[in-house]
Amino acid sequence: MNNPIPYGRQNITEEDISAVIDTLKSDYLTQGPKVAEFEKNFAQYVGSEYAVAVANGTAALHLCALSLGVEKGDKVITTPITFAASANCVKYAGGEVVFADIDPETYLIDIENVRKLLQESPEGTYKGIIPVDFAGRSVDMEALQKLAKEYNLWIIEDACHAPGGFFLDKQNNNQICGNGKYADLAIFSFHPVKHIASGEGGMITTDDEELYQKLLQLRTHGIVKEKSLYKNSVDLAGGKDNSYPLWYMEMQELGFNYRITDFQAALGNSQLQRADEGLVERRRIAQNYYNFFKDKAYVKGQSGVVKGHAYHLYILEVSDRLGLYNFLRENKIYAQIHYIPCHLMPYYRQFGWKEGDFPNAEKYYRHCISLPMYPTLKEEEQEYVIEKINSYYAAK
């Protein structure tokens, strides 16, 4: 193998390139028709009422936290095994992050640990929860929603790893991540390692119209351009005869510029057309890994074959992880580690989190390694990866 094999990579086709070029030649560079089209198609793809495209997944999380009214001192629960942005959005809004340990089988936040946290605290202690469909495996959102309702919590589902992923509800129906039925808001990222790439980009999906309107406003500086919502008088606005001037607008809240450009939306939209094909490939690759590693003594756990899993990542838990990681690098296979537990990051340690707080997450971190997983990974490349891993342990 001459080409380096990363753990994840984008796939840009000629169609994608034409879509971007067409937009560059159009009248809109930002916030034009492609953004609206991308939003409409994405909402349809996951089955939600509304979608709001934004600059990136982190901006999406930030706007979610703000639109749900997170403020100073509000406590929000999330998992330590995630990209830091899932937790950081609470801090941006002045809230406090409380972690709950993962389930060692699924690597997802353990709903029973969340329940314990809620039971042990006075009512109203927690405002919300941010579950993460880690690696592409959906959280059991039905069970989580039931718990959240009992304790009056909102839910932001971080579905960055799981566009097109789903869980099976009690009636055995597929419930697609971010379909608006279980979480107040769900977010996605279009960073190049994710399923759908737009360079930088993000999306928020929801069924809640009020939150939708708030998100639109916060995405563009908190500005409102709708007569019926104006707070200032016509006179103050510089109009007359009960009519606001055409230039008039109001900044009603402290918002941001979190817009996505129209050419990024064109790319995302073009990629979205192939999202299902990509999922088929990811599931095929996962099945191959699973088949090969299922009986190997050096494997302590793996992502496995799970219905609805979107396989952003395929994870093995192995002995001598550091040795394997370095050996693979020597062979130009760039496996990755997802994730260093959030609570052990120096930034979070300053709030008192420490080693030993979440034994499942910490044990998982000692052994996990994410193998190359992307739709264009060739069969012989996957075989090469498997062969190298196997030979590393055979030689020991």
Ligand SMILES: *Cc1c(COP(=O)(O)O)cnc(C)c1O
């Ligand atoms: C990628 C990612 C984010 C952040 O998305 P960006 O677009 O990179 O800002 C948030 N949460 C998870 C779980 C992610 O994987």
